[in-house]
Amino acid sequence: MEVAETIESVRSLVKAARSKGSKIGLVPTMGALHVGHVSLIEAAAKDCDFVVVSIFVNPTQFCPGEDLENYPRPLEKDLEICEKAGVDVVFNPSPEVMYGAENLTWVTVEKLSEGLCGAFRPGHFRGVTTVCAKLFNIVPADVAYLGQKDAQQAIVIKRMVADLNIPLEIAVCPTVREEDGLAVSSRNKYLSAQQRKDAAVIYKSLQKCKKMIEEGATNAKEISAGMRRIIQQVPSAEIEYVSIVDADTLEKVDSIKDKVLVAVAVKLGPARLIDNVIV
Ligand code: AMP
Numbered sequence: 001m002e003v004a005e006t007i008e009s010v011r012s013l014v015k016a017a018r019s020k021g022s023k024i025g026l027v028p029t030m031g032a033l034h035v036g037h038v039s040l041i042e043a044a045a046k047d048c049d050f051v052v053v054s055i056f057v058n059p060t061q062f063c064p065g066e067d068l069e070n071y072p073r074p075l076e077k078d079l080e081i082c083e084k085a086g087v088d089v090v091f092n093p094s095p096e097v098m099y100g101a102e103n104l105t106w107v108t109v110e111k112l113s114e115g116l117c118g119a120f121r122p123g124h125f126r127g128v129t130t131v132c133a134k135l136f137n138i139v140p141a142d143v144a145y146l147g148q149k150d151a152q153q154a155i156v157i158k159r160m161v162a163d164l165n166i167p168l169e170i171a172v173c174p175t176v177r178e179e180d181g182l183a184v185s186s187r188n189k190y191l192s193a194q195q196r197k198d199a200a201v202i203y204k205s206l207q208k209c210k211k212m213i214e215e216g217a218t219n220a221k222e223i224s225a226g227m228r229r230i231i232q233q234v235p236s237a238e239i240e241y242v243s244i245v246d247a248d249t250l251e252k253v254d255s256i257k258d259k260v261l262v263a264v265a266v267k268l269g270p271a272r273l274i275d276n277v278i279v
Contacts, residue, residue: 025144146170149185246258
Protein backbone atom coordinates (compact mmCIF):
# COMPACT_ATOMS: atom_id res chain seq x y z
CA MET A 1 0.00 0.00 0.00
CA GLU A 2 1.26 3.46 -0.91
CA VAL A 3 0.55 6.61 1.09
CA ALA A 4 0.43 9.73 -1.08
CA GLU A 5 0.48 13.19 0.46
CA THR A 6 0.69 15.24 -2.73
CA ILE A 7 -1.60 15.62 -5.72
CA GLU A 8 1.22 14.73 -8.11
CA SER A 9 2.02 11.46 -6.32
CA VAL A 10 -1.56 10.21 -6.09
CA ARG A 11 -2.18 11.18 -9.72
CA SER A 12 0.84 9.28 -10.96
CA LEU A 13 -0.13 6.15 -8.96
CA VAL A 14 -3.67 6.25 -10.35
CA LYS A 15 -2.37 6.94 -13.86
CA ALA A 16 -0.08 3.90 -13.66
CA ALA A 17 -2.99 1.70 -12.51
CA ARG A 18 -5.24 3.03 -15.26
CA SER A 19 -2.61 2.39 -17.92
CA LYS A 20 -2.77 -1.28 -16.90
CA GLY A 21 -6.52 -1.21 -17.52
CA SER A 22 -7.50 -1.26 -13.84
CA LYS A 23 -10.95 -0.16 -12.75
CA ILE A 24 -10.40 2.50 -10.05
CA GLY A 25 -12.54 2.84 -6.91
CA LEU A 26 -12.39 5.86 -4.60
CA VAL A 27 -13.58 5.95 -0.98
CA PRO A 28 -13.55 9.52 0.36
CA THR A 29 -13.31 9.73 4.18
CA MET A 30 -12.29 12.01 7.00
CA GLY A 31 -10.40 9.15 8.69
CA ALA A 32 -11.04 7.75 12.20
CA LEU A 33 -11.97 4.70 10.19
CA HIS A 34 -14.52 2.21 11.49
CA VAL A 35 -16.52 -0.74 10.20
CA GLY A 36 -18.78 1.60 8.20
CA HIS A 37 -15.80 2.89 6.23
CA VAL A 38 -14.45 -0.65 5.88
CA SER A 39 -17.75 -1.74 4.30
CA LEU A 40 -17.22 0.94 1.61
CA ILE A 41 -13.62 -0.22 1.05
CA GLU A 42 -14.85 -3.81 0.75
CA ALA A 43 -17.48 -2.80 -1.79
CA ALA A 44 -14.81 -0.94 -3.77
CA ALA A 45 -12.41 -3.88 -3.60
CA LYS A 46 -15.14 -6.22 -4.82
CA ASP A 47 -16.00 -4.11 -7.89
CA CYS A 48 -12.64 -2.54 -8.72
CA ASP A 49 -9.04 -3.56 -9.35
CA PHE A 50 -7.47 -0.57 -7.64
CA VAL A 51 -8.78 1.12 -4.48
CA VAL A 52 -7.89 4.61 -3.32
CA VAL A 53 -9.01 5.83 0.11
CA SER A 54 -8.74 9.53 0.85
CA ILE A 55 -8.28 10.60 4.45
CA PHE A 56 -8.79 14.33 4.84
CA VAL A 57 -10.50 16.20 7.67
CA ASN A 58 -11.96 18.87 5.42
CA PRO A 59 -11.95 22.17 7.31
CA THR A 60 -14.39 23.88 4.94
CA GLN A 61 -17.27 21.58 5.82
CA PHE A 62 -17.11 22.42 9.53
CA CYS A 63 -19.11 25.42 10.73
CA PRO A 64 -17.76 27.85 13.34
CA GLY A 65 -18.02 26.25 16.79
CA GLU A 66 -18.08 22.68 15.44
CA ASP A 67 -15.57 19.94 16.25
CA LEU A 68 -12.87 20.59 13.61
CA GLU A 69 -10.06 20.88 16.17
CA ASN A 70 -11.18 17.87 18.21
CA TYR A 71 -12.10 15.62 15.30
CA PRO A 72 -10.18 12.35 15.85
CA ARG A 73 -7.14 11.85 13.60
CA PRO A 74 -5.68 8.39 14.43
CA LEU A 75 -3.64 8.19 11.22
CA GLU A 76 -1.43 5.21 12.14
CA LYS A 77 -4.45 3.11 13.06
CA ASP A 78 -6.29 4.23 9.91
CA LEU A 79 -3.35 3.16 7.74
CA GLU A 80 -3.32 -0.27 9.43
CA ILE A 81 -7.05 -0.66 8.72
CA CYS A 82 -6.55 0.32 5.07
CA GLU A 83 -3.60 -2.02 4.65
CA LYS A 84 -5.58 -4.90 6.14
CA ALA A 85 -8.57 -4.14 3.91
CA GLY A 86 -6.40 -4.35 0.79
CA VAL A 87 -6.34 -0.65 -0.13
CA ASP A 88 -3.82 0.22 -2.86
CA VAL A 89 -3.31 3.92 -2.14
CA VAL A 90 -4.20 6.18 0.78
CA PHE A 91 -4.35 9.83 -0.23
CA ASN A 92 -3.69 11.90 2.90
CA PRO A 93 -3.21 15.53 1.88
CA SER A 94 -2.74 18.52 4.18
CA PRO A 95 -5.23 21.43 4.04
CA GLU A 96 -2.52 23.41 2.19
CA VAL A 97 -2.27 20.74 -0.49
CA MET A 98 -6.04 20.69 -0.95
CA TYR A 99 -6.74 24.41 -0.76
CA GLY A 100 -3.46 26.24 -1.44
CA ALA A 101 -3.04 29.67 0.11
CA GLU A 102 -6.46 30.89 -0.98
CA ASN A 103 -9.35 29.01 -2.57
CA LEU A 104 -11.66 31.18 -4.62
CA THR A 105 -13.74 28.54 -6.38
CA TRP A 106 -16.62 26.85 -4.59
CA VAL A 107 -19.19 24.33 -5.70
CA THR A 108 -22.75 24.66 -4.44
CA VAL A 109 -25.65 22.36 -5.21
CA GLU A 110 -28.75 24.50 -4.81
CA LYS A 111 -32.04 23.32 -3.26
CA LEU A 112 -30.80 19.85 -2.25
CA SER A 113 -28.20 21.39 0.12
CA GLU A 114 -30.65 23.73 1.79
CA GLY A 115 -32.91 21.54 3.97
CA LEU A 116 -32.21 18.90 6.63
CA CYS A 117 -28.56 19.21 7.78
CA GLY A 118 -28.03 22.16 5.43
CA ALA A 119 -30.48 24.25 7.46
CA PHE A 120 -28.54 23.62 10.68
CA ARG A 121 -24.99 23.62 9.28
CA PRO A 122 -24.73 26.67 7.01
CA GLY A 123 -21.94 26.22 4.49
CA HIS A 124 -21.45 22.54 5.33
CA PHE A 125 -22.51 21.15 1.96
CA ARG A 126 -20.61 23.85 0.08
CA GLY A 127 -17.50 22.51 1.81
CA VAL A 128 -18.46 18.90 1.07
CA THR A 129 -19.19 19.45 -2.62
CA THR A 130 -16.11 21.60 -3.12
CA VAL A 131 -13.78 19.04 -1.56
CA CYS A 132 -15.45 16.19 -3.44
CA ALA A 133 -15.15 18.05 -6.76
CA LYS A 134 -11.45 18.52 -5.99
CA LEU A 135 -11.02 14.86 -4.98
CA PHE A 136 -12.84 13.63 -8.09
CA ASN A 137 -10.49 15.76 -10.24
CA ILE A 138 -7.38 14.67 -8.36
CA VAL A 139 -8.30 10.97 -8.35
CA PRO A 140 -10.02 10.22 -11.66
CA ALA A 141 -11.84 7.11 -10.47
CA ASP A 142 -14.51 5.01 -12.16
CA VAL A 143 -16.66 4.66 -9.06
CA ALA A 144 -16.82 6.59 -5.76
CA TYR A 145 -18.30 4.78 -2.76
CA LEU A 146 -20.45 6.73 -0.28
CA GLY A 147 -22.52 5.67 2.72
CA GLN A 148 -26.31 5.83 3.01
CA LYS A 149 -25.69 6.99 6.60
CA ASP A 150 -25.13 10.48 5.15
CA ALA A 151 -28.16 10.30 2.87
CA GLN A 152 -28.38 14.00 2.01
CA GLN A 153 -24.65 14.12 1.29
CA ALA A 154 -24.98 11.19 -1.13
CA ILE A 155 -27.89 12.86 -2.94
CA VAL A 156 -26.08 16.21 -3.13
CA ILE A 157 -22.87 14.63 -4.45
CA LYS A 158 -24.77 12.52 -7.00
CA ARG A 159 -26.42 15.68 -8.28
CA MET A 160 -23.13 17.57 -8.45
CA VAL A 161 -21.56 14.75 -10.48
CA ALA A 162 -24.53 14.75 -12.87
CA ASP A 163 -24.73 18.55 -13.21
CA LEU A 164 -20.97 18.99 -13.72
CA ASN A 165 -20.76 16.01 -16.11
CA ILE A 166 -18.06 14.36 -14.02
CA PRO A 167 -17.41 10.93 -15.57
CA LEU A 168 -17.85 9.03 -12.31
CA GLU A 169 -20.37 6.53 -11.01
CA ILE A 170 -21.57 7.01 -7.43
CA ALA A 171 -22.29 3.85 -5.43
CA VAL A 172 -24.24 4.28 -2.20
CA CYS A 173 -23.65 1.52 0.36
CA PRO A 174 -25.94 0.51 3.26
CA THR A 175 -25.51 1.97 6.76
CA VAL A 176 -23.50 -0.25 9.08
CA ARG A 177 -24.99 -0.34 12.58
CA GLU A 178 -24.03 -1.37 16.10
CA GLU A 179 -25.92 -4.22 17.73
CA ASP A 180 -28.55 -1.88 19.20
CA GLY A 181 -29.07 -0.22 15.80
CA LEU A 182 -27.01 2.94 16.36
CA ALA A 183 -25.33 3.91 13.08
CA VAL A 184 -21.57 3.52 13.44
CA SER A 185 -19.94 6.96 13.36
CA SER A 186 -16.59 8.53 14.14
CA ARG A 187 -18.52 10.91 16.40
CA ASN A 188 -19.90 8.08 18.60
CA LYS A 189 -16.53 8.29 20.37
CA TYR A 190 -17.65 11.57 21.93
CA LEU A 191 -20.47 9.83 23.86
CA SER A 192 -20.27 8.85 27.54
CA ALA A 193 -21.36 5.29 28.42
CA GLN A 194 -24.84 6.56 29.36
CA GLN A 195 -25.18 8.72 26.25
CA ARG A 196 -24.06 5.79 24.11
CA LYS A 197 -26.88 3.70 25.61
CA ASP A 198 -29.39 6.52 25.18
CA ALA A 199 -28.37 7.00 21.54
CA ALA A 200 -30.25 3.80 20.65
CA VAL A 201 -33.51 5.83 20.70
CA ILE A 202 -32.56 7.33 17.33
CA TYR A 203 -32.75 4.05 15.45
CA LYS A 204 -35.71 2.98 17.60
CA SER A 205 -37.61 6.05 16.36
CA LEU A 206 -36.72 5.26 12.74
CA GLN A 207 -37.88 1.67 13.12
CA LYS A 208 -41.13 2.84 14.67
CA CYS A 209 -41.68 5.16 11.71
CA LYS A 210 -40.94 2.40 9.21
CA LYS A 211 -43.45 0.14 10.97
CA MET A 212 -46.15 2.85 11.03
CA ILE A 213 -45.75 3.54 7.30
CA GLU A 214 -45.68 -0.15 6.43
CA GLU A 215 -48.90 -0.57 8.41
CA GLY A 216 -50.56 2.14 6.34
CA ALA A 217 -49.93 5.42 8.18
CA THR A 218 -49.60 8.32 5.73
CA ASN A 219 -49.74 11.49 7.83
CA ALA A 220 -46.14 12.68 8.05
CA LYS A 221 -46.87 15.10 10.91
CA GLU A 222 -48.37 12.34 13.06
CA ILE A 223 -45.58 9.92 12.25
CA SER A 224 -42.83 12.40 13.07
CA ALA A 225 -44.61 13.32 16.31
CA GLY A 226 -44.48 9.62 17.27
CA MET A 227 -40.79 9.55 16.49
CA ARG A 228 -40.14 12.66 18.55
CA ARG A 229 -41.89 11.06 21.53
CA ILE A 230 -39.50 8.11 21.37
CA ILE A 231 -36.41 10.32 21.16
CA GLN A 232 -37.73 12.50 23.99
CA GLN A 233 -37.62 9.46 26.29
CA VAL A 234 -34.03 10.66 26.68
CA PRO A 235 -34.52 14.09 28.29
CA SER A 236 -31.01 15.30 27.37
CA ALA A 237 -31.51 14.53 23.67
CA GLU A 238 -31.87 17.74 21.70
CA ILE A 239 -33.73 17.14 18.44
CA GLU A 240 -32.51 19.24 15.51
CA TYR A 241 -34.92 17.74 13.05
CA VAL A 242 -37.15 14.74 12.41
CA SER A 243 -38.07 15.03 8.75
CA ILE A 244 -39.98 13.00 6.23
CA VAL A 245 -39.01 14.06 2.72
CA ASP A 246 -39.22 12.79 -0.84
CA ALA A 247 -36.34 10.32 -1.24
CA ASP A 248 -35.15 11.96 -4.49
CA THR A 249 -35.98 15.66 -4.27
CA LEU A 250 -35.68 16.01 -0.46
CA GLU A 251 -38.86 18.07 -0.53
CA LYS A 252 -41.07 17.90 2.54
CA VAL A 253 -43.89 15.39 2.31
CA ASP A 254 -47.21 15.88 4.12
CA SER A 255 -48.99 12.75 2.98
CA ILE A 256 -46.88 9.69 2.24
CA LYS A 257 -47.59 8.10 -1.12
CA ASP A 258 -44.18 7.38 -2.61
CA LYS A 259 -40.65 6.49 -1.48
CA VAL A 260 -39.63 8.74 1.43
CA LEU A 261 -36.42 9.46 3.28
CA VAL A 262 -36.97 9.67 7.00
CA ALA A 263 -34.05 11.56 8.49
CA VAL A 264 -33.15 12.52 12.03
CA ALA A 265 -30.48 14.74 13.60
CA VAL A 266 -30.08 14.73 17.37
CA LYS A 267 -27.56 16.37 19.66
CA LEU A 268 -26.60 14.15 22.56
CA GLY A 269 -24.07 15.74 24.88
CA PRO A 270 -21.03 16.61 22.77
CA ALA A 271 -22.11 14.62 19.71
CA ARG A 272 -24.40 15.54 16.85
CA LEU A 273 -25.80 12.28 15.48
CA ILE A 274 -27.65 11.74 12.22
CA ASP A 275 -29.43 8.71 10.84
CA ASN A 276 -32.08 7.84 8.30
CA VAL A 277 -34.13 5.13 6.66
CA ILE A 278 -35.78 4.97 3.28
CA VAL A 279 -39.33 3.63 3.33
P1 AMP B 1 -16.80 10.40 7.06
O1 AMP B 1 -15.42 9.89 7.33
O2 AMP B 1 -17.67 10.45 8.26
O3 AMP B 1 -16.81 11.66 6.25
O4 AMP B 1 -17.49 9.30 6.13
C1 AMP B 1 -16.89 8.87 4.95
C2 AMP B 1 -17.86 7.98 4.21
O5 AMP B 1 -18.21 6.87 5.03
C3 AMP B 1 -19.16 8.70 3.86
O6 AMP B 1 -19.57 8.33 2.55
C4 AMP B 1 -20.11 8.17 4.91
O7 AMP B 1 -21.47 8.18 4.50
C5 AMP B 1 -19.61 6.75 5.08
N1 AMP B 1 -20.04 6.19 6.38
C6 AMP B 1 -19.87 6.76 7.60
N2 AMP B 1 -20.46 5.99 8.55
C7 AMP B 1 -21.00 4.93 7.91
C8 AMP B 1 -21.76 3.78 8.33
N3 AMP B 1 -22.06 3.57 9.61
N4 AMP B 1 -22.15 2.89 7.39
C9 AMP B 1 -21.85 3.10 6.07
N5 AMP B 1 -21.15 4.15 5.62
C10 AMP B 1 -20.73 5.05 6.51
